[in-house]
Amino acid sequence: MVDLKTHGSEHVLIGDIVGSRAAADRRAVHDAVVAALADTDARVPSLRGLAVTFSDEFQGAYTRLGDALEAAWRVRLTLLPDVDVRIGLGRGAATVVDADRGIEDGPAWWAARAAVEAVEEQAGRSPTRWLRTAVAVDGVEGAPVPEDGDLAAVNAALLCRDHLVGSLSDRSLRLLRGLMEDDVTQAELADREGISASAVSQRVRTDGIGAVLAAQSLLRGLA
Template sequence: MEQMKNNASRCTLIGDIVGSRGSVDRADLHRAVEAALRQVDDAVPSLTGLRVTVGDEFQGSYATLGEALDAGLRVRLALLPDVDTRIGVGRGSVTTLDPERGIEDGPGWWAARAAVEAAEEAAAKPATRHLRTALRVDASEDDSAVDAVNAALLCRDHLVGSCSERSIRLLRGLMEPHTTQGDLATLEGISPSAVSQRVRADGLGAVLAAHDLLRALP
């Protein structure tokens, strides 16, 4: 085995598929996830490649928290409404045990694992059933903003989880640069005013504003 590589503090993203065992066609699900990961990795390049690791899980590493949260939301929107994902982000150092197979370990990896588990646990409670994203940091990292970030993610995910299929498509479109509400109105076959109403009524504007603030985090 090649010598293990130590990576300085960074943000590790671990994601999994919600309810994947109930999928009728798991091969088709796997192809959809891989396509979404390629699309997101082009938009928000990761340090190690956003990739399927084992089973229904995927993983990527990012230099900043903002990039990891940006990628996580994009993956979710790329797969909704047919497939939902759960995202855990952990900050801390990571050791690459096997570069070829992408096997990693270390405080940052375990923090991301804990974040996935925290999101799953919260989603089992009625009041926080829409939560799909959580952040944890290694004990050696500054954790002063963790609670604030998780509070923002809780509110953002509630809005996303409450969206109709059309609103999900609109939100996905509005996250792309140079896409206007007029463009989306044409694609949806509705009026620009109808798009504007949905942006206001379904909180899409709030999701986008929160996303802009979160993805700017260092």
């Protein structure tokens, strides 16, 4: 008999690579994703490991929504601008079908899959083309339940945050990535970029970098 271990409510993450089949060097993309997942898992530990499952897909599970959102955020920012990913988060029960192979199932995973598909569908529309992250909760037979006020607010924040990130230049992305680290100052980033500290400060204000960091800080605090 197969031993199915069911966990209580979790926040699970499913991600896939945007445009992976068109990549000139798929091996390099895969290696970059594996490295990003390992770095993220060290910073934001998942319950059973954040890892590639097959082909261009990866997954992880977390107790808190804020941790799942932070992990999704760090994976994406680590890979940009060379590689982009779309990520769906699902809340609900999760069942480990095969621990050795990392095969899991259950309402949380169905909701996460629905969230990934929703991101892909909305990213195909011009007004929401930069969306890369969404959250859903489990419903009947794996369908996500209609959004309540709290869930709608989280997805609205993700839509705005992802739009700002998608609009950033490569330099502003590097600055954003640098400012995610607690021990890095704007002066140090200015030296790295060969620009003045005032130029960094101006980009933080005018490019929305400060707003992105503030939004992510609030999302990270969600239970």
